[in-house]
Amino acid sequence: MVGKRFTLGFILGLALVFFSWPGAQPAQASCGSVTCFVVIGSQQQVSPKGLLTVNAFYNYTPQGTLLSGTNGVIPAVDLDNRQLILDHHREIRTISQMYTLDLNYGITDRFGLEVAIPYKRVKHQHFDGLGEDIDGNGGTGVLNRFSDNGIGDIFINAKYNLLPTLSSMVVTGFGVYIPTGDHNQKTAGIEGAETMEPTAQLGRGQFGLQGSIYQTYEIIPHRLNQFASASYRHTFRNNFGYQFGDQFDFGLGANLVTVPWLVLTNQFNYRYMVHDAYSGSLSRSATPSDGVLFPGEALVLDSNISNRAVPTTGSTYFAYTPGFQLNLGEAIKTSLTENTSVYFYSQIPIARDFNGNLAQGVSYVFGITKMFQVMNPS
């Protein structure tokens, strides 16, 4: 009874949080956003038969660091005119926040299904229209701020435990990203409403596939546990002709049970993202060296619509992620805290290359896990 009430309250609470935020605000032209990625064991594992594992976590990822040798000037993806305009934006900062409800259910002891429902919130600041003469500004661009929030692309994942033993586990997964997130958001840009750039939309506008593998091993049983994970995500080209680059994520770490209620985690994470690609014509912003054409309209370099890698997308990111997990059921003996834990991770960049774009800074993840035995396991 308590379990059912908690579940209902949990879902209602989450729904309240979801719907209490303001709706999508008028937004200016936009640029990329990234998210923090960590290995949360209860998310990657296969739940035992009949067990529902609920993870609700918050992810804060700032992208605002100018790396040495970069100036934050990036191209604009003009979806309405099907063109890529080089050197059109100067990035200042992007804050990505994601609230994810992740449900894992064990259909058998070895086969499980996972559904992840993200709620995204993006805040962005940049100078738009570099090289254009907007209100006589001499081509310096106009400062724009925007934010957007809503449901992102829902992820459905089938997982299979290849190596079910007490000391080891190898889980393979194959999942599909459903394009449930809004990808047609219009902006109130400097030249009237236009379609926001794909990288700032809440959804990618097309299906994606993900293959993954997760491995754990009890080095010292119930004391020290090692884990590793790898995943590959591919997104197909959307109706605007934009295709997000393939994404490779790797994680390697260990969990140390200090006392039964406190588990310390250390992990290293590596992400490689391939350039995005856009099918459009190519222009560039005017520069002072263009003489009388500066400031002015963007100059066409190639009017043919063809597939082009989008510069300043794609990245390489290596981070160290310490964290901890509090097993509430071990610390406080109540029915509410039973099978419940909370966790916190901080992802600290060690090496990063964002191809001239703003780099991802220190990110944070915190969340709660609760398990419910909804069916008899035998």
Added chain:
Amino acid sequence: MTRLQVLMIGMLVATLWVLPFDVWSMGSRVPTVGMQAEDFRLADLAGKEQSLSQYRGKIVLLNFWATWCKPCTTEMPAMQTAYDKLRDKGFVVLAVNELEDDVRVREHIKQYGHTFPVLMDHDNKVANQFGVFGLPVSVFIDQEGRVQEYIKGGLLTEQKIDETIARIQKQAPIKAAALR
């Protein structure tokens, strides 16, 4: 089609192949009811080797457990009660400890006053043999060494043990009559 797309499709096919049939496994499989339980040899807390086959002719409750596992320790008093009550009537409990050191287990057994044999599965071999990858698991094995019940999770009560033993005992004369 790019190489990556081919790779993805390959992974999809592989996953779809593996998932519905539940056949590809590096771990062992859960024994089905009626099949012969595979024999094993493990040392007890006194260092003496014991095998499953030496208990042929008795009903065996093979229980996989660990001291850190709450559901395991919760169901152990019921096992002890059943053992005290039925040990002279052809029933034995074999508590197979998983991946713990002898000192810790010995302390635990002493603290709770358990008297049934405790076997140490240090390398996880017997658990794998019986398809155990979550604790606790209890396996009832009849007098002829056949698996009669496989119970996952901390569900054992004194009543459940009594009922299962009674059912197994009832089956034995029927089988004997059928053989005649």
